[in-house]
Amino acid sequence: MIELINLTKRFGEDIVAVNNVNLQVKEGKIFGFLGPNGAGKTTTINMMVGLSIPTSGKVIIDGLDIEKYPVQVKKNIGFVPDEPLIFEKITGIVYLNFICDVFEVPLEDRKRRGSWLIKMFKLEKAINDPILTYSHGMKQKLALIAALIHEPKNWILDEPIVGLDPESAFILKNLMKKHASNGNTVFFSTHIMEIAEKICDEIAIIDKGSIVFQGTIEELRQLRGNKSLEQLFLEVTKSESKKVDFSYLD
Numbered sequence: 001m002i003e004l005i006n007l008t009k010r011f012g013e014d015i016v017a018v019n020n021v022n023l024q025v026k027e028g029k030i031f032g033f034l035g036p037n038g039a040g041k042t043t044t045i046n047m048m049v050g051l052s053i054p055t056s057g058k059v060i061i062d063g064l065d066i067e068k069y070p071v072q073v074k075k076n077i078g079f080v081p082d083e084p085l086i087f088e089k090i091t092g093i094v095y096l097n098f099i100c101d102v103f104e105v106p107l108e109d110r111k112r113r114g115s116w117l118i119k120m121f122k123l124e125k126a127i128n129d130p131i132l133t134y135s136h137g138m139k140q141k142l143a144l145i146a147a148l149i150h151e152p153k154n155w156i157l158d159e160p161i162v163g164l165d166p167e168s169a170f171i172l173k174n175l176m177k178k179h180a181s182n183g184n185t186v187f188f189s190t191h192i193m194e195i196a197e198k199i200c201d202e203i204a205i206i207d208k209g210s211i212v213f214q215g216t217i218e219e220l221r222q223l224r225g226n227k228s229l230e231q232l233f234l235e236v237t238k239s240e241s242k243k244v245d246f247s248y249l250d
């Protein structure tokens with residue numbers, strides 16, 4: 001289980017990127033983290049994976065505070081950042097081996113899981129090529145494989161579907177469902193409402209650093225009416241989009 005307790009991140013005096021966020025992400029669930037640009041999703045995720053220290057508050061993963069037990073907690077996290085940074089000069093397979101060394105994945109396991117994931121994401125042809133020859137989507141797939149190869153219990157994925165082709169997106173969505181149904185935790189941010197609607201057991205909507213809704217999409221509909229998630233999202237985040245005048249384009 002992932003718990004965020006009064007989590008706050010300030011940048012300087014004026015910017016409160018994440019403001020007193022409290023969330024519980026339970027085992028066996030796919031949890032979608034939604035919010036407009038600049039709402040605080042990546043800042044929250046960076047604190048959840050120990051990349052950024054909270055100004056105040058805590059991140060507890062499987063009962064352990066990530067600030068106090070960073071190595072133990074990180075062993076159980078599979079993290080994909082929104083902009084994967086991968087050493088470009090080495091080959092895909094060298095990169096995966098390096099990640100396996102860091103996470104102490106036994107040789108047999110890395111061969112078995114690695115070749116399965118490489119096949120799933122159709123990277124067999126490119127895996128021995130330098131990463132600098134990969135397209136954006138191929139790098140995204142390599143980052144996903146690297147995040148999942150040590151079989152972490154908790155997946156924390158920042159916009160994982162952006163940049164994937166429809167087949168890879170389909171595979172990832174199914175992997176996420178399978179991982180959750182095996183009693184693990186999947187937390188991911190997305191701007192794609194259809195995906196959130198299709199696969200999330202629960203969602204949270206963050207706006208200007210604060211959580212404005214947490215629950216199931218069904219609960220959101222009970223609160224605000226039987227509308228599309230896109231419509232509900234725009235209402236909850238008080239989007240001004242309805243007032244935008246598109247007549248210029250006529």
Ligand SMILES: Nc1ncnc2c1ncn2[C@@H]1O[C@H](COP(=O)(O)OP(=O)(O)OP(=O)(O)O)[C@@H](O)[C@H]1O
Nearest residue numbers: 011015016017035036037038039040041042043044
């Ligand atoms: N290092 C930083 N220094 C100063 N301000 C920052 C920093 N990182 C993020 N911010 C600010 O914090 C707020 C939240 O940013 P964040 O990247 O978390 O948003 P986001 O919800 O992930 O947005 P997007 O959907 O566009 O990726 C924004 O106002 C952003 O400008």
